[in-house]
Amino acid sequence: MSELSTTILDRIRDVPDYPKPGVMFKDITPLLADPVAMAAVVDELAGLHQVDKIVGIEARGFILAAPVAYRAGAGFVPVRKKGKLPAATLEESYDLEYGSATIEVHRDAFAPGDRVLVVDDVLATGGTAKAAVELVKRAGAEVVGIAVLMELAFLKGRERIEGERLHSLVIV
Numbered sequence: 001m002s003e004l005s006t007t008i009l010d011r012i013r014d015v016p017d018y019p020k021p022g023v024m025f026k027d028i029t030p031l032l033a034d035p036v037a038m039a040a041v042v043d044e045l046a047g048l049h050q051v052d053k054i055v056g057i058e059a060r061g062f063i064l065a066a067p068v069a070y071r072a073g074a075g076f077v078p079v080r081k082k083g084k085l086p087a088a089t090l091e092e093s094y095d096l097e098y099g100s101a102t103i104e105v106h107r108d109a110f111a112p113g114d115r116v117l118v119v120d121d122v123l124a125t126g127g128t129a130k131a132a133v134e135l136v137k138r139a140g141a142e143v144v145g146i147a148v149l150m151e152l153a154f155l156k157g158r159e160r161i162e163g164e165r166l167h168s169l170v171i172v
């Protein structure tokens with residue numbers, strides 16, 4: 001395992017039965033509180049691809065994606081839960097490990113053919129990532145990759161986004 005993977009794993013806390021019984025929640029707040037570890041994570045994600053835009057998925061995805069965009073010299077595009085974006089949007093609904101949701105992106109968020117990296121904290125069932133990819137494509141941009149801190153392999157999210165390039169800094 002790489003040094004960065006160990007650094008991340010050591011700073012993710014398991015919280016049993018949150019938000020529902022049977023779910024082992026991966027809490028990234030200890031990692032967020034460590035500036036050296038966070039700098040290493042942001043640098044790693046920012047170096048993955050040359051892109052025009054970084055997409056962050058509300059809410060935990062924003063915390064990672066915004067500094068990655070800054071570091072990469074790319075624009076930041078928010079994908080938000082339904083009802084939060086003010087202008088005309090595209091929307092996708094999906095199921096995730098402990099519920100269901102609808103996310104949106106502004107219709108004019110991308111220039112035609114923009115190269116985009118989608119960033120989030122956790123890939124679980126892959127429902128969220130798949131919906132975000134669909135939104136980016138429907139909005140006229142190219143998804144060059146999906147990057148997550150942690151992939152929960154037993155939930156098989158990778159299969160849901162087959163055909164996309166997935167970068168997981170840690171796989172558990």
Ligand SMILES: O=P(O)(O)OC[C@H]1O[C@H](OP(=O)(O)OP(=O)(O)O)[C@H](O)[C@@H]1O
Nearest residue numbers: 058059060096097123124125126127128
């Ligand atoms: O692969 P999936 O099964 O779709 O699950 C992964 C998603 O679940 C969490 O978001 P959540 O919707 O809990 O929102 P939050 O970031 O606002 O906490 C996480 O931040 C991912 O976006």
Ligand SMILES: Nc1ncnc2[nH]cnc12
Nearest residue numbers: 024025026027097122124
């Ligand atoms: N087990 C989990 N921990 C943290 N975020 C999640 N998103 C979906 N499943 C999750």
